[in-house]
Amino acid sequence: MPSSTLSCNRIISGFARNGHLENAKSLFDAMFDRDVVSWNSILGAYSRHGATSEAREVFGKMPATDGFSWSSMLSAFAHTASRDEVGELFDKLPVRELISWTSMLHSCARDGRLEEMQAVFWRFPCWDVICWNEVITACAREGHLSDALMFHHGIPARDVVTWNIMVRALALEGAVAAFERMPQHDIVSWNSMVHAYGLAGETGSAARLLQQLACFSLAATNSVIGAYGLKGQVEEARRVFDAMLHRNTVSWNSMVAGYVRAGRVAEAKLLFDAMADTAKRDVVSWNTMLPAFTVTEDAAVLELVEECFRRMPFTSQASWNAMLHAYACGGVTQRAEQLFERMPEKDSASWSALASARLLSGKCQSAASVVALMDLDGCKPDAVSYISALEACGMASDLAQGRILHAEIVAADDPALQDGGKVATALVSMYSRCAALGEAVAAFDGMSSKNLVSWTAMVAALAQNGFSSLARLAFWRMELNGFTPDSISFISILSACSHAGSVELGWSHFVSMVGDYGIQPGLDHYACVLDLLGRAGNLEDAHELMDAMPFIPGPDSRTSLLSACRGLPVSKVPEFVPHEQELDGGEDVLFVGILAAAG
DNA sequence: CTAGGGTTAG
Numbered sequence: 001m002p003s004s005t006l007s008c009n010r011i012i013s014g015f016a017r018n019g020h021l022e023n024a025k026s027l028f029d030a031m032f033d034r035d036v037v038s039w040n041s042i043l044g045a046y047s048r049h050g051a052t053s054e055a056r057e058v059f060g061k062m063p064a065t066d067g068f069s070w071s072s073m074l075s076a077f078a079h080t081a082s083r084d085e086v087g088e089l090f091d092k093l094p095v096r097e098l099i100s101w102t103s104m105l106h107s108c109a110r111d112g113r114l115e116e117m118q119a120v121f122w123r124f125p126c127w128d129v130i131c132w133n134e135v136i137t138a139c140a141r142e143g144h145l146s147d148a149l150m151f152h153h154g155i156p157a158r159d160v161v162t163w164n165i166m167v168r169a170l171a172l173e174g175a176v177a178a179f180e181r182m183p184q185h186d187i188v189s190w191n192s193m194v195h196a197y198g199l200a201g202e203t204g205s206a207a208r209l210l211q212q213l214a215c216f217s218l219a220a221t222n223s224v225i226g227a228y229g230l231k232g233q234v235e236e237a238r239r240v241f242d243a244m245l246h247r248n249t250v251s252w253n254s255m256v257a258g259y260v261r262a263g264r265v266a267e268a269k270l271l272f273d274a275m276a277d278t279a280k281r282d283v284v285s286w287n288t289m290l291p292a293f294t295v296t297e298d299a300a301v302l303e304l305v306e307e308c309f310r311r312m313p314f315t316s317q318a319s320w321n322a323m324l325h326a327y328a329c330g331g332v333t334q335r336a337e338q339l340f341e342r343m344p345e346k347d348s349a350s351w352s353a354l355a356s357a358r359l360l361s362g363k364c365q366s367a368a369s370v371v372a373l374m375d376l377d378g379c380k381p382d383a384v385s386y387i388s389a390l391e392a393c394g395m396a397s398d399l400a401q402g403r404i405l406h407a408e409i410v411a412a413d414d415p416a417l418q419d420g421g422k423v424a425t426a427l428v429s430m431y432s433r434c435a436a437l438g439e440a441v442a443a444f445d446g447m448s449s450k451n452l453v454s455w456t457a458m459v460a461a462l463a464q465n466g467f468s469s470l471a472r473l474a475f476w477r478m479e480l481n482g483f484t485p486d487s488i489s490f491i492s493i494l495s496a497c498s499h500a501g502s503v504e505l506g507w508s509h510f511v512s513m514v515g516d517y518g519i520q521p522g523l524d525h526y527a528c529v530l531d532l533l534g535r536a537g538n539l540e541d542a543h544e545l546m547d548a549m550p551f552i553p554g555p556d557s558r559t560s561l562l563s564a565c566r567g568l569p570v571s572k573v574p575e576f577v578p579h580e581q582e583l584d585g586g587e588d589v590l591f592v593g594i595l596a597a598a599g
Numbered sequence: 600c601t602a603g604g605g606t607t608a609g
Binding site: 006008009011012013014016036037038039040041042043044045047067068069070072074078099103105106129133134136137159161162163164165167168186187188189194195217218219220222223225229248249250251254255256257283284286287290316318319322 | 607609
């Protein structure tokens, strides 16, 4: 037991800073002479841990308080308490220093009151780099990137944190630029840069950067494991994981998540069980197991997931959402609706999961109404809400409802709804499926920055509405604009060719997809080409392709062949076209139709 | 020695 108050305080603050709250507390309890610094250290520890009620209790017991005590309390409130409580405490402050003002910024930022935050910011008596950084972070986190950049440019002096915020906030290109421009790097800068590469799917660059690090970084290593997992490169992720000398809960969780995402549930479960001995399982570990069913769609896995959910020692909002999502994917809408009713709290992700449950079971109208319901319930619809509602309108061909949603999106005028043009792309698809091609084109033309996905949606819209040559033109313009078509773009263009009966062109796209772009054709591509050949009456080639394709021909491909025979005399129907007894319901009718037509 | 900003996982 150290004798002086000063040395005790030093040890207590050391414990508190490193999260050893229990040790800090027991030394504090054993002290003879506690001064205000001893009390403040304990108070600060509770405050930083978000333990506001404990902090409040300590604050109440303090024999004397100073500016530090009040600042700690205000910080705790700013992180956890309501706007009114924070305001009340702020009014009671004996002195208002910049630190307290900065906590007020955080309180606004926390629940998205960005305009109020900016108003508060400009009322400050003076500013330092930390309060500037706080507003930049808040703007960036809420998706107000232009505001974030404005403050970034407006700041009189930047420190390493200012730059790190930009590395975190910007997409890869911007992150690289910020990283290269910043005068010096700290470990957080490197971690953020590794993470940015991982987020962009550039796992190779992320791994290379990790190796360049002079010292071991848990955060960066975990980022790389996570990035490999996201891309399905589980073996690479495992190699990094196995090479680690120190792993924390996040390392384990990331590795488990990689297996789950890859549908390798058995291995995920094995690690999940193993980590119970070595690392502390937290709520995220449990939540990580829950999406397993979404990937595997294996009924046995759904049971395992339900079991997991029941046994969870703690649940978070994400646990409920993940379970809801699993039900949605499993098509067990009834259970999804029941779980939704039982949920203690509902956030926008919960409502979106409900919408997808309804959408996947074909209840398009009630899926489209989710946006209105959540709004009534006091939950602000976000980009995902609008995207799934628009998809529902498209599926239901509910043009009127789609237009209402469009008007709401425009009226909301929220930068967060831009979300990389995803909402605008959803509008294009919605209008297209409602056969309102003019409005689809208008939505597309109105996009400030188009990307591969929006171009592909436009190609598909033109193809679906029978404008095959325009679809081909759009495909060509897309390439001229520097967007390299991916597997999905080719489905759009192949279906355009198929609708138009352009055999040669469709075939050349198919060949170029494989040869020039190195894209492995999937079942959908084969189905388009089969349909194309079938429509053109090129049965020989169609049959040859059906034999050669690495998929079991589904009913659709056989129907393509069959429909191609429509009108042929029975004697001319090739023998490889399926016989009557092989056919099930839908095809049977078609076949009978062919025979009748053949007379 | 104590108070405000940036670091990983669903």
